[in-house]
Amino acid sequence: MSVPAASAAPPLPTAADRLKFYGMWLIAAIVLLLLPRIFGSGGALTTFSLIGISIIFSLSYNILLGQTGMLSFGHAVYYGLGGFLAIHAMNIVIGDRLPVPLPLVPLIGGIAGLLFAVLFGWVSTQRSGTAFAMISLGVAELIASSALILRTFFGGEAGISTNRTKLLKLFGWSFGPQIQIYHLVAAWTLIAVIAMYALTRTPLGRVCNAVRDNPERVQFVGYNPHVVRYLAFCFAGFFAGIAGALAAINFEIANSAYLGAEQSGTVLFATYIGGVGFFVGPIVGAIFVTLLSLGLSDLTQVWQLYFGLIFIAVVLFAPGGLTGLVMMHRPLLKAATLPKVIPSYLVALPPTLAMIAGLVLSIETIVHYTVNPGDDPHIRAFGVGFDAASRSIWALAAVLLVGGFLVARKTWQWVAHAWDDAASVAREKGRPA
Amino acid sequence: MSAAIELRGVSKSFGNVAIIRDINLSVAQGERHALIGPNGAGKSTTFNLISGYAAPTSGSVLLRGEVISGLPPHQINRRGLSRSFQVTNVFANMSVWENLRCAVLWATGQRYAFWKNIDNLPEVRERTAQILVDINLTERRDVAAGLLTYAEQRALEIGITVAGGADVILLDEPTAGMSHAETERAVSLIRRLTAGRTLLIVEHDMSVVFGLADRISVLVYGQIIASGTPEEIRGNPVVREAYLGEEVA
Numbered sequence: 001m002s003v004p005a006a007s008a009a010p011p012l013p014t015a016a017d018r019l020k021f022y023g024m025w026l027i028a029a030i031v032l033l034l035l036p037r038i039f040g041s042g043g044a045l046t047t048f049s050l051i052g053i054s055i056i057f058s059l060s061y062n063i064l065l066g067q068t069g070m071l072s073f074g075h076a077v078y079y080g081l082g083g084f085l086a087i088h089a090m091n092i093v094i095g096d097r098l099p100v101p102l103p104l105v106p107l108i109g110g111i112a113g114l115l116f117a118v119l120f121g122w123v124s125t126q127r128s129g130t131a132f133a134m135i136s137l138g139v140a141e142l143i144a145s146s147a148l149i150l151r152t153f154f155g156g157e158a159g160i161s162t163n164r165t166k167l168l169k170l171f172g173w174s175f176g177p178q179i180q181i182y183h184l185v186a187a188w189t190l191i192a193v194i195a196m197y198a199l200t201r202t203p204l205g206r207v208c209n210a211v212r213d214n215p216e217r218v219q220f221v222g223y224n225p226h227v228v229r230y231l232a233f234c235f236a237g238f239f240a241g242i243a244g245a246l247a248a249i250n251f252e253i254a255n256s257a258y259l260g261a262e263q264s265g266t267v268l269f270a271t272y273i274g275g276v277g278f279f280v281g282p283i284v285g286a287i288f289v290t291l292l293s294l295g296l297s298d299l300t301q302v303w304q305l306y307f308g309l310i311f312i313a314v315v316l317f318a319p320g321g322l323t324g325l326v327m328m329h330r331p332l333l334k335a336a337t338l339p340k341v342i343p344s345y346l347v348a349l350p351p352t353l354a355m356i357a358g359l360v361l362s363i364e365t366i367v368h369y370t371v372n373p374g375d376d377p378h379i380r381a382f383g384v385g386f387d388a389a390s391r392s393i394w395a396l397a398a399v400l401l402v403g404g405f406l407v408a409r410k411t412w413q414w415v416a417h418a419w420d421d422a423a424s425v426a427r428e429k430g431r432p433a
Numbered sequence: 434m435s436a437a438i439e440l441r442g443v444s445k446s447f448g449n450v451a452i453i454r455d456i457n458l459s460v461a462q463g464e465r466h467a468l469i470g471p472n473g474a475g476k477s478t479t480f481n482l483i484s485g486y487a488a489p490t491s492g493s494v495l496l497r498g499e500v501i502s503g504l505p506p507h508q509i510n511r512r513g514l515s516r517s518f519q520v521t522n523v524f525a526n527m528s529v530w531e532n533l534r535c536a537v538l539w540a541t542g543q544r545y546a547f548w549k550n551i552d553n554l555p556e557v558r559e560r561t562a563q564i565l566v567d568i569n570l571t572e573r574r575d576v577a578a579g580l581l582t583y584a585e586q587r588a589l590e591i592g593i594t595v596a597g598g599a600d601v602i603l604l605d606e607p608t609a610g611m612s613h614a615e616t617e618r619a620v621s622l623i624r625r626l627t628a629g630r631t632l633l634i635v636e637h638d639m640s641v642v643f644g645l646a647d648r649i650s651v652l653v654y655g656q657i658i659a660s661g662t663p664e665e666i667r668g669n670p671v672v673r674e675a676y677l678g679e680e681v682a
Contacts, residue, residue, distance in 0.1 A: 005559065005562040005563040005565070005566045006558075006559060006562055007562075008562040008565045008566045008571045008574065009530075009558050009559075009561065009562040009565075010530060010574065010575070012552065013552070198550075199547060201550055201551055201552065202546060202547045202548065202549055202550065202551055203538050203543040203544075203545070203546045203547070203549060203551055203554075204545050204546060204547040205547070205551070206531065206534065206535060206538070206551055207535060207538060207545070209524070209526075209527055209531070209535075210524050210527065210531075210535045212526075213524035213525055213526050213527055214522060214523070214524050214525070216522065217518075217522045217523070217524065217593070218507075218535075219485075219505065219506035219507045219510070220484065220506055220507075220510055220515060220516055220594075221510065221515075221535060221536040221538075221539060221593065221596075221597055222507055222510045222511050222538075222539030222540065222597060223507055223538075223539055223545075224505070224507045227545060228545065231545055231547070235547075
C-alpha cells in the first residue's frame, strides 16, 4: 500500500497565495492609517476607537463561542478586570514615575484578563454547554456585585479614573488628542486580530474546533477536552483584557458597567450578529453593532428595543449572522446563478420595508402613550416627524404592518424558490451551496 | 509476553442492574478478536470499560500488563488504545482532512501547541494524507464530515480510530447498516489497516466475524460463555443454543 500519499494532501499555499495573504494585512494597515485622513472629526475618531476595541473584544469572545463551542454570559468580567487593572497600573506608573509608556498598558490589561481567566477558568471549563453558561453567569454576577462592594479597588458607583497624558512620553506623543488614541487602538487592534487569526491556524486552534464539534470523540484521539477548553478560555480572557484596557485608556475611567451583564450581552450580540462561524464574523458584528448603538440612540428613544429585535431576527432567519448571509451567496456567484435570485430580492424588498415601517410606527406610537403620555404627540423617530395621536397614522401603521406582512410572506416564498433553483444549479456545477 | 488487553474479573453495575458480570478476557498481541452476542449482552459496555468511557464497578482492565481501569479515555488513548463508535461519532462541521488531522496531532507530539503553524508540520501532513488514501476518501477531502454518505462516514470513523497509530484497536460494529458490497469493502479496509495490530471487534454480521477473527468470545447476559477459535465456537453446543442457533446451522 504505497500509493503516493503526499498528492492526497491539500496543496500548500503557493508564493502567490502567501503574497496575497500578507498583502491583505498590509492593506488593512494602510486602511487604518488612511481612515483618519478621510474622516478626521473628533466624533469619527472616537467611533473608530470604539469599533477597534469592540473588534478585539468580539473576536476574543468568538474564541469561546465560535471556535470552541462555549456560550459565555460573563465575558465582560475579563474585559472589565483588564480595564480596572490598567487604570490602577496607570495610576501607579504616574505616582511612582515608572518608565512605562502608555502603549504598553493594554498588555497589562491583557495579563490581568489572562490571570483572572486562569483563576476562574479551571472550574468553569469542566463542562461545556449549559453548565459552562451557568457558571459564567454566576462568576459574572459575583464579580459585578463585588465591584459595588469593594469600593477601594473598584471605586463604587463612580469608578476609578486616571490621566493618560501623565505617563512616560515616547516620541513626544502625549496621548491627549483623540487622533493619538485612535492610532494606539488601531495598532493594538491589528496586532490582536493577527494574533487571534494565527491562533486558529495552530494545533490548539484546530483541536478547539474538534472540541466544539464533538468533545466526546476528542478524548479518544488523545486530547483532554477540559484542558482544551481551559486554554481557549485563557486566550479569550487575555484578549478581552487588552480590549478592556484600551477602553479604560480611551475613557480614562473604569467603572462597574465595564464588567456588568449588559457588557457581556453586547459582546454576545455583536459576535452572533456578525456570525460565529467565520473568523471575520465578529469583526463585521463589532462594526455593525457599534455603529448601530451610536446611530440608533440619536434616532429613537427605544434604540435598545430595536437592537433586541434585530438580534432575534438574526437568530431566527440568519443563524450564520451577517457574514453567513453574504457567504451563502458565494457558490451562486461562482456558478453565475446569482442573477436568478436578485429579482426575487427586489420584489421582496418593498413589502418587507413596508412591514418594518409599520412596525416602527406602531412601536413609536405605543412608546409615546406608555412612556410620555402627557407630551406633545408630534414626535420624531428616525428623522421623520408624525402625529402619534392621529387616527390616520394608526390606521396607516396597521395597514403597513399587516398588509406588508401578508404580501411579504408571499414574496419570501418566492425568494426561497428562486434560491433553491439557483442553489441546485450551482450544485450541479459542482459548487455546493 | 503479556496480553494486549486483559480483563480480570471485571463487573459493571448501574444501580442494582448488573450489566457485566465477572468477565475474564485475554486478547494476545497481534490477534484479531471478535466479541459477539445478542443485543443487550453488554458488548458496547465492555468496550466502554476498556476504553475508559466508564469505570468498572470491580475488577481491572490491563493494557499490555498495565492497569488502565480508572484512567480517563484520553490517557488510555495516549497509551496506544483507540476505539471507534457504534453510532458514527465524527467532527461533523470539519472537513474530512481536518477530522483525520485532529486524530494525528497528539500522536505526532503536537500536544496543545499554540505556537506552531498547523500547515508547517510535515509529519502531520504526511500521516494525514496516508490515512486519507488508506480509507479511500481522497476525492472527499474537503467535504464536511456531516455531509458524507453513511458508508463514507463509517470509513472516516475507522480512519480517525487508526490515524493516531494506536496498536490496540477496538471497533464497535463497523459494518452495521451497510449493504453487502459496502460491508466487503469495509472488511478489506479493516483487514488492511489493522495488519500487525491487535484488534478487538464487536460485530453482528457472522460472515464478517468468521472471516476476520482469529479468536471469538461470546458474551451473553454480561458473561462470557465461550472463547476460542472460529471452529471451536462454531462447534460449541452451549454457544449454538444460547446465541448462534440457526445462523450457523
